Each structure stands twice: as C-alpha cells, then as structure tokens.
Amino acid sequence: MYSNLSKWSIDPDKVKQLVKSHYGIRGEIRTLPGEIDLNFKITISDNLHFVFKISPPGVDLNHLDFQYKILQYLNGNQAPQVIADVSQNPTPYFYDNQGQKRYMRLLSWISGRLWSDVNPHTENLRFSLGVCCGSLTQRLHSFDHPHAHRKFEWDLSQGSWVEDHFTLFDSHQKSILQPFLDSFKHFQKEYQELRKSVVHNDANDNNIIVSESLIDPQVQTLIDFGDAVYTQSINDLAICCAYALMNVPDPLEASLSIVKGYHHAFPLDENEITFLYTLIGLRLVVSVTKSAINKIEFPSNDYLSISERPAWELLEKWAAINADFAYFRFREACGLEPHPSYTVFTTWANRENISLKALFPTLEKTLVFPLDLSVSSTWVGGEEAFNDLDYFQFKIDQIQKQQEDKLIAGGYLEPRSLYTSETYDKYGNEGLEKRCIHLGLDFWVPPSTPIHSFYDGEVVMAFNDKGEKAYGGMIVLRHTVNGLVFYSLYGHLSIHSIRQVQIGKKIAKGKCVGWIGTAMENGNWAPHLHFQIILDLIGFQNDFPGVAYHKQIRTWQSLCPNPNLLFKSANLGVFKKTNSESLIQDRKAYLGRGMSLQYRTPLHIVRGSGVFLVDQNGRHYLDMVNNVAHVGHEHPRVVKAGQLQMGQLNTNTRYLHENITRLAKRLIDTLPEELSVVHFVNSGSEANELALRMIKTVTGSEQILACESGYHGNTNACIDMSSYKFDGKGGSGKPDHVHIFPIPDTFKGKYRGADAASEYVGELVNQIEGLKQQQKKLGGVIIEPIISCGGQIELPNGFLKGAFSEVRKAGGLCVVDEVQTGCGRVGSRFWGFQLHDVIPDIITIGKPLGNGHPIAAVVCTPEVASQFNNGMEFFNTFGGNPVSCAIAHEVLKVITDEKLQENALNIGSFLKSGLQDLAEKHPILGNVRGQGLFLGVEFVDENLQPLAAQADYLINRMKTFGVLLSTDGPSQNVIKIKPPLVFSMQNAIYFLNHFALILQEDLMKLRK
C-alpha cells in the first residue's frame, strides 16, 4: 500500500507553476517530509505560508473527500483549513510527466514548531498535548464519514493482523510483542463495547504543532488527518502516548501528564482506562511490525522506519511495567481512586475492630507511642547516627523504659532518609530519584517476639530477602473477605519464621505467623516488624516494595492502605507534613519582605547531608551553591564537636578557655607568619566592620577603595563599601568616603588585553591621586581575591600586587575579604590571596569557618593589632565562645583529615575543564572561570550582552533534575558554582551530564 515517493516526485519548478496556475499564488517552495503525499511549504511572505500537498497516482478519492470533510468540519479550529483553487475546487488535479492524474490540496499553514523540533518535552507540554488530543476527540465525536469505516492497518482495533508477521522477529522480540497482542485478543469482547468515534489516529512527532514560546511551549494543534479512522476513541490517546513517550527514561511517569490532559478535555471512563496500557503497547507492536515489513518492501525509504529504534526501546521499557500498576497510575491521573478496591477495603476495615494485641499477643500492649522517623524528625539524627545500630537500639530502649506500657510504632507514608543503599535509587525523568515513602507500619519490638495473624490467611510468599537494608525474613498472607482479596506483609522476621511455613499454608486468625528477627537476619535494622496491607501484588512473587517514590505516593497509598484502618489506634496517624504554602504565608505575615526566597517554586528543606539538601518529601538536591556548608552539610564530626561543647560550657571570652586559643593557633598555622593576630566575631559583616575599625584606628582615615560590584556585608558600613548593593535595586549610591575602582574583569570589563592588570591598577592610582588632590588621606583598600557577587571574577595576574603596592605607598592598609574564598576552596592554595603572591595587612574570614554555625574572624599583622589596641576594649558577646570555637576547630581539622583542599583542586579542575569543553560547543557560555570549587559560567550573546533569562532558565531546569545552583553578577547572568568541598567526582559527572543536556534545549541556542 505504500507509494514509493521518489518515483512520483515532482520538481519544485513544476510545483511553483501549479500553485501559481491553480491558486494564483507565487512563493518560495520547500519540501516537507511525508509518508504518502508529497508535501511542500509555500512561503509568500514572512507571515504568510501554505502547505501544498500532491497525492500519489491512484489515490482513493473517498479518502481525499474524507480528509477534506474533516477539515471542513473542524473549520480551522485547531486544524488547517482547506483552500479551494481559483475554480472553487478543493481537490483539483493535474497530469504528471508520466501521464498520471495527481490530486492537489492547498492548506493554511499552522505556525509553530513540530514536536520533533522541540526540546525539552516538559510535563506542562505533555499535558497540553493531552488536552489538544482530547479536545480533538471531543470535537470529532459528532462527525462521521463512510470512509472512516474502512479497513486500515493503522486502526488499532484491527491490529491483530500483526501476528501473521511475527516470523520477522527473533524469539526475544517476540516475547516482548506477544503479550500485548494476547492481552488485546483476550479482552476483545469488552474492548468492542468501548466508545467509538472518528479520531485523528496519528499524533506522531511530525504531526504535532507546538507554540513558539521557548520557556513554556504549549501544543497548539495536530495536523495531517490522513490516518483518521472510526474506531475506539481511547485508541487516539494510546497512539499519542506511544509517540510522545519515546526517548524518555521513565515512560509510564511521562504518560501521566498526557493522560491527565486528555481526560481533562475528554473525560475517560473506567473501562477505557483498563485498556490504555495494552493499547499503547499494541500501537508500538504495529509500528515495529510495519517497520520490519517496510525494510523488506522499501529498503531505501528511511522515512518509513524512522521510529523503529525508539519504538523498540520504548517497547522494552513498556513491557517491563506491570500492567495493573500502570492502570492504577492512569486512574490516579484521571482523578479516580487509584486502586478500584480501596473503598471496599476501607469500608470493611472500618467495621472491623482488631486490637494490636491480635498481632502481638505476648506483649499485652494496646497503647502506642508514635515514633517519628521522617526526614524532618530531629530524633533520627544524621546518617551516622541512624546507621549505628547499637545507638539506634539504645534510643529505642530509652523510650521503651519511659513508656513501658506502650508499643513504639509509626511510619505510614512517612518520607524517610533511612534508605541509603543504592537499591532504593532509580534514574527517572527528572534525574536521580530515591524511594523513601514508607508504606507500612513499623513496630519496634524485641527480637523473637511472636507475630500472630489478625485474620484468616494463606501464605503466598515466605522467603529470605537478603541484603543490606532489605527485609530479611518476610512472609505475605492472602486474605479473602466477601470476595475482596487483600494481603498482609510481615517484614524483618527471623529466618526460622520462613523455614517453618510453606507457600499455601493456611494460617487461621490468632495463629502464629513468625517471630521478629535479629539485626543479623533482618537486613541490618534494629529489630522491628514491618507490617503492610496490600491490595494487589502487581506481579511481585518474591518481594514487595515497602517504600515508594514520593511522586507515586497517591497510587501507593491506595494500593497499600493505612494498616491502622484495622487497629484504629489514636496515636498511629498518617504522617502529616508541614504545608509549604502556609510557611510562605507565614513568612509574608511575620518576616521582612526583603528576605527573598530562592526559585520560582521555593524549596522546603528539612535536612542536610554531605553535598545534599533534602526536602520534606525526601527529595535529595545536589547543593552546588552553599559554600557555607564547607565540609558538607551536618558533617558528623562538626555536629558532634558542637553538641559536646554545648553540653559542657558556653560563655564569653573573658575566661580562660583552651578552645579559643587552640582555634587561633590552628588558623595562624594556615597563614603566612605576618598574619598572626586573631579576633573572633560572628559573621562576615562583623569581620569587615572590625577590619574597617582597624583601618580607621590605625590610619586615622575612613577613605576606602573598594571594587565595583563588590559585596562585603549587610551592616551600614559594609553596605557603604558594597557597590553590588548601593548601585543595585534600592541602593542610594556611593557615600563620599568610598571610592570605587572598575571590576578587573578581563572577559568583558573596561580593559581586556594583555596589559589589563596594569590598566586596572592605573584606575586605583587615579583614585588615590584624586584623594590627594582633595587633601584626603587613604585609609585602605578592601577586595576579594575572586570577586564573588560581581560574577566570580578572577583578578588578572599582577593586579593585586600592583594595587597593594600603590595603596601602601599612599599609607593605606590592604584588606582581603576571604569570607567566600577561604579555607581551601580555591584548591591550589588555602587562602584566595595566596593566588596572587601578596600578604595583606588584614584578612576577614566568615562563611566556611563554622560550616553553618555563626563564627567569623579577623586576622591581622601584629603591627595593625598593636595600633588597634588603643585602650578601648574589644568585646564581643558571642564571638570566640567555646562552642563556636570547638566547631570551627573541627572544621579546620576535617579539611586537613579529609584532604578537602586537594579535593577542591582535583574536582574543581575536572569541573572547569568539563565546562570549558561545553563552552566550546555552546557559544552561549561566554566564559568559564574560577579556581578550585569556586567557579563561574557567564551567559552572553555574540555581542557579550548578558543573557540573564537563559541563566535563570538553566538554574531552574537544573533544579528539576535535583541540582541547586544560583545566578550572580550585576546582570545575574553568571552561574556560580561553589558546592561543599566534599563534592565528589560522581557529583561532578552528574552535574556536567545534566548541564550538557539542558544546554541542548531550545532556549540555550543563540538566535539572531
């Protein structure tokens, strides 16, 4: 049935002439892809285009009429319009060179982009695809045409023909194809009863038109009604899914927004949803069968088998999905209760009155002490704490001692951070996802405690689920109540428990199921029972998930109802998380509006762990922006150092205490000998305030030189010397005593050539000269070794040396602000100023020193220190207290012990060169710069104009994949990269892979 297109081709001059003679239009001709018709785009002007179609010889006129009638019926509403020729004929014809009659059609052009040209395909876009297809099905429901009832191989309801061609496939391929066909055939009777209508039937990548918007594109319409047919309406959604799900990591999850959109426009009924999984599979089966046939019939026509490889890839993935689970997910997408028996189960369970004693008859306890093991629970502690079995058990025992008469239990639907083994991870459509939602109830009872059946049941699983953090001994019973079948799962039992039962064994209500296992036999957990109710085993035979992905929580909640529906214990509620929206409202009500939130949809972070921040749903975000958590979020050694000292003493510095001197010595050890006197404060701002006071006291002048776009803190004096603030939004300009020199940016600053350093020094010299002329004395200069807020700008070689020399000549002091760059972050040196072969008079240290705890410091030369000590006491209530000093000391030790400076150098160099490689391929990345794990990537156009929208888009897309970044620089077009120094090679690769992926997206292309 396929025409060989090349054989019937028409040359463009002829097309031009046909269009002119039949439609009176003249335009540029471009060939478009097509399976049956020859298609051309006719461009009359920038805003006026048409599609010109020439059918192959011998085309079925009924078919042409059918297509014409559909378009006429749709009347240009989300579909092209047919334009009649000069004699009002919608389908005129001509005779080609071979004397064949060829029919023509001219259609209005729908502007937009083809789905195949759009990147990325976001959830929003998929939803709009569903809506578009659904609305079309809805509108065509009252349309019909005799030709719509034709025999047609692409009509899914006629799809069984494929079986005759399965001989074209090998046995593995057949094993994938056959089940879809079998399932389709098996339910023919029910399938035949589904709603029918004329449907588009071919929503493939080249038939979907998407809006031009590059940030939030929407599907506008479908084109090409050549495959329209009268069939089961649901087939159209299946076909749309089959194409749109190709090339996505997790097709089932991706299908849900399409289904949701379709259902929104054309509500599906429960029976239709039952068939969706099979029909999507069947469409793929038809597609690969067609490709296999075409390869033999038309070996040179690549277009005919264009989707073969991705179709096979999708088929393999689709076949691996449990059909029932897909059905429950689709039901959820359509707003139905995901499991159809959920209501029946809950109605039954609500009527039952089962005591907790039924499960644990030997314990004689009915009351519950609820244990919160959620990701936001402070009881859980850090990873080290909850993975320390003895400690965990000790804490359980402590509770049990105080709550002797209670069962310690809880955990239904709790998001937990306890599942640290990789078996809980998968790579989904939005990057790495972790299963963390607990589906059962945990009862923390001693080993060997007997567990009894609360209801008559039969053993359907009994096995040893070996491995770290697995179930260990596990038994599943099947129960039947008035036709309703459900299951109960008992995890973390002893191995003896599973040896003494056989599959099929009946266990009557009140009889023993098994005994609680020890840590050695239960997957290495503190002893407890994991008790879960299951309505469907969804194909599992020797395992069943006890923990689910958060994205699927609603489906799992329905599939595994709350076990407490049986017991009705007042203290075993479903985990309730804090509502993020109410937090936003409270912030608005109670906090200063100037305190901004990051991201369009703010994150609600409840836990930190190494390089990760964890939100309240347990999602892990790779933190690449928080240089405060210098040695990793909640580093156990740092946490412990703080906890221990906090429990012993915290007071001010007016007493002797070794913590403060020990820390001062350790800091001084990292510095050149000239910098040897330390004062402790609580923040970077306070440190810079103190540095300013020192300048004033020592030089008698408050005249300060500071860098354009610099930021040095939030106090009055710090804002005064922070051009990033006073020149920015809400700023009121430079005060008189502050003198700003241009940012030494050799990429797009004032000077860019080989002499840039001396030219920038020249700018300082001019400022100093200006002061002299006004008879003013210079107090000093303050600068960061890499200008962070200014856009991660590296100082050109020789600049700092030259600048310091000029400042000193004028009698000023040189202050280096190491608040962002210090403590090993720049990799090759411990301090940023050491990159420039200078020794400042004063350095200020902040963020990294306390790893999140507020401690900061000012280190200066003995000369500065002795002149500062002019009789006025320096007292700071909190600065240098024993707790802060214990924490900072541990931070410095961890940097050494874990070789974190070396890590910053190695991983930083890897990241930088990876980014530089990407910049070669993507001109939007104008400049990659920085040192160690303190990098910047600048987004510019070909004229070096900042591209802030693109940088913002990128960080928001990276957030979708679980990577946190932020923008900086005066134009907010620089992505700053400054992760905790425990950032690993694996983290770097994850980041680079996703960065590279997003750089291929439409908004990232430079357009004229």
Ligand SMILES: Cc1ncc(COP(=O)(O)O)c(C=O)c1O
């Ligand atoms: C370079 C620099 N100096 C000083 C500060 C002020 O530090 P803090 O916020 O601890 O007061 C900051 C804060 O971001 C900074 O980036």
